[in-house]
Amino acid sequence: MAGSNVKRRGPATTNRISAYLLHHLQSLIFSLGKIYQAPATTIMTVAVIGITLSLPGGFYLFLKNIDAMSGDFRSSSQISLYLDLDLSEKRARAVEKDISGMEQVESTRFISRDQSLEEFRQNSGFGKSIDTLSSNPLPHTIIVEPIEADTFAIRNLLNALQAMPEVEIAKLDTEWLERLYTIIEIAKRSVMIITILFACAVLLIIGNTIRLDIQNRYQEIIVTKLIGATDAFIRRPFLYGGVWYGLLGGIISWLIVEIGYLAISGPLERLNLLYQSELTLITFSFHDFIILITSSTLLGLAGSWIAVARHLNQIEPS
Amino acid sequence: MIEFHNVTKRYEGGYEALTNVSLQLADGDMAFITGHSGAGKSTLLKIVALIEKPTRGQALLNRINLNTVSRHRIPYIRRNIGVIFQDHQLLFDRPVFDNVALPLQIQGYRPQEVAKRTRAALDKVGLLHKEKSMPITLSGGEQQRVGIARAVVHKPMLLLADEPTGNLDPVLSREIMQIFVEFNQVGVTVLVASHDLGLIDELDKPRLTLNRGQLILNDLVDDAAETDDGW
Numbered sequence: 030m031a032g033s034n035v036k037r038r039g040p041a042t043t044n045r046i047s048a049y050l051l052h053h054l055q056s057l058i059f060s061l062g063k064i065y066q067a068p069a070t071t072i073m074t075v076a077v078i079g080i081t082l083s084l085p086g087g088f089y090l091f092l093k094n095i096d097a098m099s100g101d102f103r104s105s106s107q108i109s110l111y112l113d114l115d116l117s118e119k120r121a122r123a124v125e126k127d128i129s130g131m132e133q134v135e136s137t138r139f140i141s142r143d144q145s146l147e148e149f150r151q152n153s154g155f156g157k158s159i160d161t162l163s164s165n166p167l168p169h170t171i172i173v174e175p176i177e178a179d180t181f182a183i184r185n186l187l188n189a190l191q192a193m194p195e196v197e198i199a200k201l202d203t204e205w206l207e208r209l210y211t212i213i214e215i216a217k218r219s220v221m222i223i224t225i226l227f228a229c230a231v232l233l234i235i236g237n238t239i240r241l242d243i244q245n246r247y248q249e250i251i252v253t254k255l256i257g258a259t260d261a262f263i264r265r266p267f268l269y270g271g272v273w274y275g276l277l278g279g280i281i282s283w284l285i286v287e288i289g290y291l292a293i294s295g296p297l298e299r300l301n302l303l304y305q306s307e308l309t310l311i312t313f314s315f316h317d318f319i320i321l322i323t324s325s326t327l328l329g330l331a332g333s334w335i336a337v338a339r340h341l342n343q344i345e346p347s
Numbered sequence: 348m349i350e351f352h353n354v355t356k357r358y359e360g361g362y363e364a365l366t367n368v369s370l371q372l373a374d375g376d377m378a379f380i381t382g383h384s385g386a387g388k389s390t391l392l393k394i395v396a397l398i399e400k401p402t403r404g405q406a407l408l409n410r411i412n413l414n415t416v417s418r419h420r421i422p423y424i425r426r427n428i429g430v431i432f433q434d435h436q437l438l439f440d441r442p443v444f445d446n447v448a449l450p451l452q453i454q455g456y457r458p459q460e461v462a463k464r465t466r467a468a469l470d471k472v473g474l475l476h477k478e479k480s481m482p483i484t485l486s487g488g489e490q491q492r493v494g495i496a497r498a499v500v501h502k503p504m505l506l507l508a509d510e511p512t513g514n515l516d517p518v519l520s521r522e523i524m525q526i527f528v529e530f531n532q533v534g535v536t537v538l539v540a541s542h543d544l545g546l547i548d549e550l551d552k553p554r555l556t557l558n559r560g561q562l563i564l565n566d567l568v569d570d571a572a573e574t575d576d577g578w
Contacts, residue, residue: 049455252436255396256497257426258453259419346398 052265060269063242074238074274078231079281082325085224086286086313092220094311095213106206108173108187111198118142121169124195128173133186138172145170168197180207228328235274235332239267243340251346260341267337268330275329279322283313348374348505348536349395354404356390356560364390366560367404370567372538374504377531378567379547380540382557388540391557392507395538396430397421408505426454429498433510435490437482443469443493444478450501468500469493472526488519495526499535506530508539512546520546528552 064071110128112121118141129137140148145167150156173190175183183201191199243250250263290312297310313321349372356365365387372378380388393399394406397413406413411424429450437446448465456464469475472492482490491511498506508527512520524539524546531537541547547554553566 047457051458052452052455055452248436249438249440252438253449253453254422255398255425255430255436256450256453257422257424257428259422262422262453 052262056265056269060266061273063266063270064273070238071274071277074234075277075281077234078274078278078325078329079285081227081230081234082278082282082321083285083289085220085227086282086321087289088216088220088223089317090286090290090311090313092213092216095216097311106175106183106201108175108183108190109200110171110173110190110196111200112169112171112195113197114168116169116195118169120195121171124193125171128171128190131186131189133175133182135174135176137174140170140172142167142169228324231275231278231325231328232332232335235271235329236336238274239271239333239336240340242267242270243336243344247344250341250344254344255346264337264341267341268333271329271331271333271336272326273329275326275332276322278329279325282325283318283321287312348372348376348409349538350405350407350410351391351394352405352407354394354401354406356387356394356399357402364560365394365401365557368557368560368562369404370555370562370565372536372567375531375534375536376553376567377528377537378539378553378555379550380538380555380557381542381544381547384542385559386557387560388542388557389509390560392430392509392538392540395505396428396507397425426450426501427504429501429503429506431491431494431498431506431508431511433513435482435494437490437493437497439482441481442478443474443480443482443485446482446493447478447496447500450497454501464500465496468496471499472496487514488516488522491515491519491523492526495523499530502535504536506535506537508537508541510541511539512541512543517546521549524550 112124116124121141122139125137125139128134142165146159146165149167150159153159173186175186187199187201190196253263290310294310301309349370351368351370354365354368355363357363368387368391380391382388390399394401394413395408397416401414408424409427416424438449444465447468448461451461451464466475466478469478472495474489474492474496477485477489477493482493485493491514495511498508506527511527512523515523520543527537527539528550554564555562555567556564
């Protein structure tokens with residue numbers, strides 16, 4: 030419309046594109062310079078973002094560890110088969126052989142009636158009372174170790190074993206595992222809610238910081254508008270400012286979580302030794318780190334975008 | 348270049364800053380707007396600089412209707428105008444060079460080009476040796492010259508100045524006005540609002556005199572065009 034009437038005296042188009050990229054770079058560095066010039070404000074803002082993000086970050090890491098641990102439990106789920114009381118030991122061992130040949134079975138272990146009674150006598154402390162029994166009340170037992178599989182496959186195996194005529198009771202002690210999984214599921218959703226809430230908090234923190242930044246540079250915005258700056262040109266340094274806040278906040282939150290991890294890893298290793306368990310604490314993977322940093326940076330961009338959209342248009346020369 | 352047809356500007360609250368003002372300023376002209384304070388000089392300049400819109404009437408800049416120009420076009424139109432303010436409007440957080448270079452950076456000139464043109468503009472106002480100084484360390488006259496350098500660095504077609512000599516002594520004022528005359532001599536259209544009548548008389552340029560928002564003297568129209576006023 031007006032372009033035909035107003036003769037453009039600006040630089041040539043090819044230069045414009047490189048100049049556009051150049052201004053992006055300038056805004057990036059300029060906004061970093063602004064941050065550097067006001068270290069106290071920046072450190073406070075970035076610290077608040079870091080602490081805020083470290084909470085969902087820490088919870089996430091905690092869950093990741095619980096998940097890994099429960100994976101250990103899953104792989105160690107055993108099925109106990111209590112055979113018919115009348116079954117002879119020879120017959121029972123034959124059953125064990127059959128079962129160990131099944132394809133979903135990793136290994137089996139046979140515990141005879143006499144072994145069971147002996148173990149019980151030694152471990153339970155009821156030795157004397159057992160001696161008063163006229164006959165051995167314990168059946169032959171086969172411990173079946175399924176190959177690693179999901180709960181559904183293990184359930185199928187359990188049903189197949191239960192259906193065998195020689196088997197009195199087939200028992201898979203998974204109830205507590207299922208409860209654990211449910212608890213983990215609840216925890217996961219809670220972490221999700223916490224993450225969303227804290228992400229909103231970060232959005233507000235960055236939005237407010239950028240809003241103050243816009244107010245502080247009111248005069249500069251007016252002057253640049255008067256000499257022909259587009260909204261995009263004025264917006265750019267503020268958006269990059271938000272990006273920097275988000276990025277630095279993300280790095281701080283990562284540091285906080287890593288330091289927290291180091292602080293508890295010592296006692297945990299001692300606990301490991303005491304229990305002779307093979308649990309090792311998992312920390313952020315590189316993948317997790319990238320996700321954390323990327324999302325905090327995007328939050329920074331979104332927060333500053335909100336502030337810029339709300340406040341920059343209201344500033345007009347008068 | 349500039350055309351006003353019965354332009355009226357009424358601010359919120361009912362104050363009428365301009366009433367039925369019609370004028371034409373041709374390409375390459377230079378004119379002064381005079382009048383007592385509150386006569387509407389600043390409002391007239393603000394309409395040309397797209398800071399205010401007319402309440403009634405039509406304002407054209409290079410045949411662009413300023414009443415209806417869309418928001419996103421405004422920056423591009425402003426790039427053809429250089430504006431000089433009484434209070435300089437310099438940015439005090441950066442040196443003189445960066446202040447003057449700003450219009451070029453906004454328009455996306457390459458750094459070498461920016462440096463070349465910025466130094467040329469500073470040289471023109473005699474402040475090349477001050478390019479690294481911070482504006483706060485400069486005198487009022489020097490600050491005003493930095494403002495002028497910033498307004499002309501991108502070679503605008505139109506130069507607007509609102510009381511550019513308002514805070515300066517007569518010698519400095521004469522110098523500043525002389526700079527405007529020189530720009531006009533190389534083809535830039537210049538419109539200066541000033542109440543410094545003595546200085547204006549010396550320069551022998553057409554005058555537009557405003558009184559309470561009405562144009563009471565217009566040196567730019569000859570008698571033939573005068574009938575246009577009554578419409």
